[in-house]
Amino acid sequence: MKIRKIAVASASGLAILTALALSGCGVQQQTASGATASGGAAPAACTGTSDDAAKAPTSLTLALVPSGDAAKLVETVKPLEEALTSRLGIPVKGVITQDYQAAVEAIGSNQAQIGMLPSLQMSQACDKYGAVPALQTQRNGKSSYAAQFFTNDPKKYCADTPVKGANGMLYCNGTEKGTGPAGLDSITKIKGATVSLLQAASPAGYIFPVAAMKKAGLDVDKDIKTVQVTANDASVLAVYNGDAEVGTSYWDARSVVQKDTPDVGEKVVVFALTDEIPNDGASISSKLSKTWQNKIADAMKDYAGTPEGVKALTAIYQITGLVDADPKSLKKTQDAAASIGLG
Structure with missing residues (x-):
C-alpha cells in the first residue's frame, strides 16, 4: 500500500502526551461473565478493575485525542474541566494526546485517570491496564454510528442522483439518514483510486472502512493508493482539495469543516456507510477506587444532562449525552479489527 501523509497543523505550545514504552503489568481483569483473565489472553468483554486501597486523588487528568483542530479542542474542553472540578471538588485538567x-x-501509566477514547481503545485500555469502560457517548439519541465513504466524483460512485440531507449537504445511495450499512455495493468502484484513511487505530477512519473494502473483495495493499491523514476533518479536506478521490471518516465529519469551506457539502458527496460502530466514550483508570470511579462517571453523566453540558460536549466531540457503557457492544470494534489483521 503506497502511503502519503497529510498532517493537520496544531497550535504551537500545546502540551502533547506521547505514547510511553511500558512493559506489561500482569494486571488481571474481569470479563462481563465474571471470569478472570491474566497475561496476554484478551477477555471476551472486559469490564475493568479498581483499587479500593488507593488513596483519594488530589487531582485528575483527562486525556483527549483531537478529531479535528487540536487548538480548538484545547479551548472547547475548558468548560468540561471546570464542571468536573466543581462536581468532584478537586482540580481536573485536560491534556491533548498525540494519538489514540x-x-x-x-x-496505563497513570499520567491520565480519565480517557475520552474510541470503542477499540476503550477495550484495549481495559484488556491491557484494567481501565473501566465506564461511559459511552450518545449523538442524537444513538450509542452507535456509521463510518462514511465520500468522494469528489459522485458520477462514478452514486447509483442515483445525490440529495440534500437535513444538514443541507449531499448524499447518495441511501446514506442521508446516517444509519449504516448503506451503499456498500459501490465499494468495488474504489479499486485503483486514491483513498484518504486515518491511522489504523481509528474505527471510523480505518477499521470499519477497510473491513468493508476487504469484504467487497478489495486488497487495500494492492488495489488502492492511500493518503494517510491525522484527523477526520483532514480526510474530508483531502477529498475536497483533490488529494484523494475517496475518503473515510465518521458520519458526518463534513460539518466540522463546513464553516471554513461552505461548499464542502456540494463538492464532497457521501456515497456509502459501513455497519454501525459502537460509540466512543470514557474510560477510567483501574488505579482508582470503585468509589472514585463511580464519582467520576456520575459527575460526567450529571454534566451531560444539563443544557450547558450538552453545549460543551457537542463542541468537544459532537456529544449530546452520556450513558453507561456496554462492554459487549464495544467488542464489535475488536472483532472488526481482528477481521483485517489488527490486534
Whole structure:
C-alpha cells in the first residue's frame, strides 16, 4: 500500500502526551461473565478493575485525542474541566494526546485517570491496564454510528442522483439518514483510486472502512493508493482539495469543516456507510477506587444532562449525552479489527 501523509497543523505550545514504552503489568481483569483473565489472553468483554486501597486523588487528568483542530479542542474542553472540578471538588485538567494509543498508555501509566477514547481503545485500555469502560457517548439519541465513504466524483460512485440531507449537504445511495450499512455495493468502484484513511487505530477512519473494502473483495495493499491523514476533518479536506478521490471518516465529519469551506457539502458527496460502530466514550483508570470511579462517571453523566453540558460536549466531540457503557457492544470494534489483521 503506497502511503502519503497529510498532517493537520496544531497550535504551537500545546502540551502533547506521547505514547510511553511500558512493559506489561500482569494486571488481571474481569470479563462481563465474571471470569478472570491474566497475561496476554484478551477477555471476551472486559469490564475493568479498581483499587479500593488507593488513596483519594488530589487531582485528575483527562486525556483527549483531537478529531479535528487540536487548538480548538484545547479551548472547547475548558468548560468540561471546570464542571468536573466543581462536581468532584478537586482540580481536573485536560491534556491533548498525540494519538489514540498515546491516550491508552497515558491511562496505563497513570499520567491520565480519565480517557475520552474510541470503542477499540476503550477495550484495549481495559484488556491491557484494567481501565473501566465506564461511559459511552450518545449523538442524537444513538450509542452507535456509521463510518462514511465520500468522494469528489459522485458520477462514478452514486447509483442515483445525490440529495440534500437535513444538514443541507449531499448524499447518495441511501446514506442521508446516517444509519449504516448503506451503499456498500459501490465499494468495488474504489479499486485503483486514491483513498484518504486515518491511522489504523481509528474505527471510523480505518477499521470499519477497510473491513468493508476487504469484504467487497478489495486488497487495500494492492488495489488502492492511500493518503494517510491525522484527523477526520483532514480526510474530508483531502477529498475536497483533490488529494484523494475517496475518503473515510465518521458520519458526518463534513460539518466540522463546513464553516471554513461552505461548499464542502456540494463538492464532497457521501456515497456509502459501513455497519454501525459502537460509540466512543470514557474510560477510567483501574488505579482508582470503585468509589472514585463511580464519582467520576456520575459527575460526567450529571454534566451531560444539563443544557450547558450538552453545549460543551457537542463542541468537544459532537456529544449530546452520556450513558453507561456496554462492554459487549464495544467488542464489535475488536472483532472488526481482528477481521483485517489488527490486534
